[in-house]
Amino acid sequence: MIGFSPTEEQDALRSLAHDFAEKEIRPVAAHHDQTGEFPWPVIRAAHAVGIMNTHIPEKWGGLGLGCLEASMIAEELAWGCTGIGTALEANGLALEPVIAGGSDSILERYVAPMTAEPRMAAYAVTEPGAGSDVAGMRTTATRKGDRYLLNGAKMWITNAGVADWYFVVAYTDRDAKYKGMTAFVVEKGWKGVEVGKKEWNLGQRASDTRGITFTDVEVPEENVIGKVGGGWLLAMGAFDHTRPLVSSAAVGLARAAFEHARQYATERKSMGTAIAGHQAISFLIADMAKDIEAARLLVRQAAWMKDSGQRNTMYASMAKCFAADTAHRVATDAVQVFGGYGYSSEYPVEKLLRDSKIFQIYEGTSQIQRLIIAKELFERAR
Numbered sequence: 001m002i003g004f005s006p007t008e009e010q011d012a013l014r015s016l017a018h019d020f021a022e023k024e025i026r027p028v029a030a031h032h033d034q035t036g037e038f039p040w041p042v043i044r045a046a047h048a049v050g051i052m053n054t055h056i057p058e059k060w061g062g063l064g065l066g067c068l069e070a071s072m073i074a075e076e077l078a079w080g081c082t083g084i085g086t087a088l089e090a091n092g093l094a095l096e097p098v099i100a101g102g103s104d105s106i107l108e109r110y111v112a113p114m115t116a117e118p119r120m121a122a123y124a125v126t127e128p129g130a131g132s133d134v135a136g137m138r139t140t141a142t143r144k145g146d147r148y149l150l151n152g153a154k155m156w157i158t159n160a161g162v163a164d165w166y167f168v169v170a171y172t173d174r175d176a177k178y179k180g181m182t183a184f185v186v187e188k189g190w191k192g193v194e195v196g197k198k199e200w201n202l203g204q205r206a207s208d209t210r211g212i213t214f215t216d217v218e219v220p221e222e223n224v225i226g227k228v229g230g231g232w233l234l235a236m237g238a239f240d241h242t243r244p245l246v247s248s249a250a251v252g253l254a255r256a257a258f259e260h261a262r263q264y265a266t267e268r269k270s271m272g273t274a275i276a277g278h279q280a281i282s283f284l285i286a287d288m289a290k291d292i293e294a295a296r297l298l299v300r301q302a303a304w305m306k307d308s309g310q311r312n313t314m315y316a317s318m319a320k321c322f323a324a325d326t327a328h329r330v331a332t333d334a335v336q337v338f339g340g341y342g343y344s345s346e347y348p349v350e351k352l353l354r355d356s357k358i359f360q361i362y363e364g365t366s367q368i369q370r371l372i373i374a375k376e377l378f379e380r381a382r
């Protein structure tokens with residue numbers, strides 16, 4: 001039998017995250033959108049109630065929760081505001097490969113402290129000239145005695161301005177292509193690390209995105225994560241866990257847009273009736289509800305597969321692609337339901353439309369998700 005009811009524990013977590021989003025996130029969402037200020041007060045409060053970094057294993061002081069529970073929390077936080085949600089959740093992308101490949105001493109030094117107090121980390125893979133084409137990266141780490149000299153530049157790194165450390169991938173052997181990439185933990189205060197200015201993005205402005213430059217940064221060999229040459233697998237493998245979470249955030253945004261649109265459609269009158277009485281509008285809203293349910297089911301399946309030890313790469317990409325496209329379409333249609341008011345920043349759906357676009361870009365664009373799905377269908381299936 002297949003069950004769709006959450007357990008009592010899952011339901012309690014979901015409602016804790018929902019109450020948090022309602023009381024701590026929604027009231028300050030517009031402020032952080034307008035100022036771009038990093039939401040430290042929200043981060044501190046989220047850490048205090050225990051809804052950050054929930055998958056850090058118990059051995060390192062965390063809750064050791066699964067991807068499914070984390071996806072329920074992510075949806076609620078994003079329902080509050082996806083800019084703040086991304087700020088709260090981006091640690092997960094840096095933590096995942098370090099938890100998967102780091103030695104005990106690395107986990108003790110970098111992961112455990114994140115459970116004790118609100119600290120941030122960042123995942124630094126994208127470069128100015130290489131995003132989708134990860135193998136096109138130019139950053140190198142050259143062995144010198146018991147250290148590596150790191151040189152290069154990363155771009156669009158979420159949390160870069162607030163993180164204590166970065167998960168960085170660089171070439172240790174360019175000729176070996178994917179097998180020549182190695183992962184490191186690099187501390188923000190090390191000589192030669194320079195963090196750029198905050199990017200002023202279309203949406204999700206509470207989230208901090210910057211470039212980072214590395215000039216002859218000395219990285220001790222104990223800060224290699226996993227095997228030398230194993231960086232690609234660690235960096236890409238992290239997405240099996242994090243794509244269901246990003247997808248959940250897209251579902252949370254879509255749900256918020258849908259709720260605003262449904263409410264407005266019952267209040268706004270046109271040609272003698274509430275606009276919900278016009279089939280053109282009620283069908284738009286029916287499609288929103290249908291697609292949100294479908295996206296959530298894909299997300300939950302991808303998360304459940306991850307937790308039950310199954311290979312979920314294709315399902316994580318399906319969830320990410322479908323949820324991202326749904327979020328952007330639902331937000332666009334919500335603006336349509338609001339008419340002229342939808343275009344104004346005085347009303348909530350304008351921000352949701354701006355915030356929704358990035359879901360089709362970060363953690364792999366919607367085109368790249370389709371590429372992964374097609375590869376899985378045609379290459380792995382053979």
Ligand SMILES: Cc1cc2nc3c(=O)[nH]c(=O)nc-3n(C[C@H](O)[C@H](O)[C@H](O)COP(=O)(O)OP(=O)(O)OC[C@H]3O[C@@H](n4cnc5c(N)ncnc54)[C@H](O)[C@@H]3O)c2cc1C
Pocket residue numbers: 122123124125126129130131132133155156157158159201209358361362363364365366367368371
């Ligand atoms: C706000 C924000 C936050 C981000 N956070 C992080 C982060 O924390 N860490 C990190 O490492 N990166 C981060 N990124 C980077 C993000 O993952 C990349 O922007 C994304 O992967 C796309 O890479 P690109 O921007 O270089 O675009 P490109 O790879 O240049 O792509 C341009 C266009 O071409 C398409 N395209 C490219 N190759 C193909 C192909 N083979 N087939 C079909 N279409 C293709 C793409 O889909 C896209 O539409 C972030 C980006 C943004 C904007």
